[in-house]
Amino acid sequence: MAEARRRVWVSQPLFDDIVERLRAHFDVTQVDAVTEHAPQAIAESLRDSAGALVTLNERIGAAEIAGAPQLRAIANVGVGYNNLDIPALTSAGIVATNTPDVLTETTADFGFALLMATARRITESERWLREGKWQQWSFGTMLGADLHGSTLGILGMGRIGQGIARRARGFGMRVLYHNRSRLPADVELETGAAYASFEALLAQSDHLVLVLPYSPQVHHLIDAVALAKMKPTATLVNIARGGIVDEAALADALAHGRLAAAGLDVYEGEPTVRPELLALRNVVLTPHIASGSLATRRAMVALAVDNLIAALGEGPRAGDPPTPVNPEALVAGKTIIAKRQGA
Ligand code: 8YV
Numbered sequence: 001m002a003e004a005r006r007r008v009w010v011s012q013p014l015f016d017d018i019v020e021r022l023r024a025h026f027d028v029t030q031v032d033a034v035t036e037h038a039p040q041a042i043a044e045s046l047r048d049s050a051g052a053l054v055t056l057n058e059r060i061g062a063a064e065i066a067g068a069p070q071l072r073a074i075a076n077v078g079v080g081y082n083n084l085d086i087p088a089l090t091s092a093g094i095v096a097t098n099t100p101d102v103l104t105e106t107t108a109d110f111g112f113a114l115l116m117a118t119a120r121r122i123t124e125s126e127r128w129l130r131e132g133k134w135q136q137w138s139f140g141t142m143l144g145a146d147l148h149g150s151t152l153g154i155l156g157m158g159r160i161g162q163g164i165a166r167r168a169r170g171f172g173m174r175v176l177y178h179n180r181s182r183l184p185a186d187v188e189l190e191t192g193a194a195y196a197s198f199e200a201l202l203a204q205s206d207h208l209v210l211v212l213p214y215s216p217q218v219h220h221l222i223d224a225v226a227l228a229k230m231k232p233t234a235t236l237v238n239i240a241r242g243g244i245v246d247e248a249a250l251a252d253a254l255a256h257g258r259l260a261a262a263g264l265d266v267y268e269g270e271p272t273v274r275p276e277l278l279a280l281r282n283v284v285l286t287p288h289i290a291s292g293s294l295a296t297r298r299a300m301v302a303l304a305v306d307n308l309i310a311a312l313g314e315g316p317r318a319g320d321p322p323t324p325v326n327p328e329a330l331v332a333g334k335t336i337i338a339k340r341q342g343a
Pocket of ligand 1: 055078288290
């Protein structure tokens with residue numbers, strides 16, 4: 001008698017033609033409308049699953065996997081994976097994967113777009129024009145800050161941070177960065193970025209872009225104290241994760257002229273945006289779309305599907321997913337696959 005096919009859960013509508021590839025190997029249960037899953041509903045969906053394809057909206061930790069003994073792999077569609085409790089997954093022998101590289105350039109493009117929109121007051125001036133406030137051309141309308149000739153600070157110098165540094169070079173900016181570890185000299189040379197301490201980065205940046213991964217250690221790293229160290233003429237752009245910035249302190253600094261402007265793509269309580277931010281004219285707000293070009297979103301889903309198939313021991317890369325987050329869990333996974341195959 002044929003062995004029952006293993007079940008895989010797909011938590012959101014993604015690209016059907018790409019998700020389809022999972023069906024060659026598994027029974028796929030795909031959610032067909034954008035859904036905010038309660039923790040209990042996630043646990044229920046994982047209960048009989050061998051794998052799951054999820055997005056940043058699904059928070060998965062010890063409680064959600066406790067009743068899912070067959071669960072072996074979770075493929076996150078995104079490079080950031082702070083929605084997953086990696087130590088809990090690893091100790092349960094569950095491989096987690098993410099989608100680095102495929103979104104680097106698109107996200108760096110967007111970081112730069114948000115920086116330009118913020119510095120040159122693009123959305124603020126468009127709103128003003130649409131509201132019929134442009135009655136007469138005036139020399140002093142919507143004066144902004146230059147990018148060329150200014151100092152760009154990049155906090156978090158991974159792949160996306162480096163992509164932003166390369167773009168900044170083309171714009172004639174001086175680039176400083178701060179990172180957990182200093183980059184090799186050849187990368188500093190190629191990106192044209194100079195290492196600075198966190199304090200120097202805050203003090204010297206005319207524009208500061210946040211691109212570091214979220215972890216509890218960096219929660220509210222940019223708080224009232226950090227903001228007070230920035231130039232009052234500076235702009236701040238966040239394309240990383242909302243929790244890195246203390247939004248109440250940011251809104252206060254923006255409202256009282258202690259910071260010129262901010263561009264935010266991510267929020268502490270997204271999709272809810274703090275009313276104080278919504279009320280400010282000097283903040284550009286976008287709905288977490290930095291990786292959102294069609295081609296890149298498709299590439300992210302394709303990589304997540306490849307990861308899931310391989311992590312569950314199927315396809316041409318069986319047992320060797322392209323981008324695992326916790327490869328140590330693969331060893332446990334392989335043992336389990338071998339046992340299932342009667343080896
Ligand atoms: C995604 C992101 O839209 O990759 C990330 O870390 O924040 C975004 O690119 C998101 O993760 C989708 O799940």
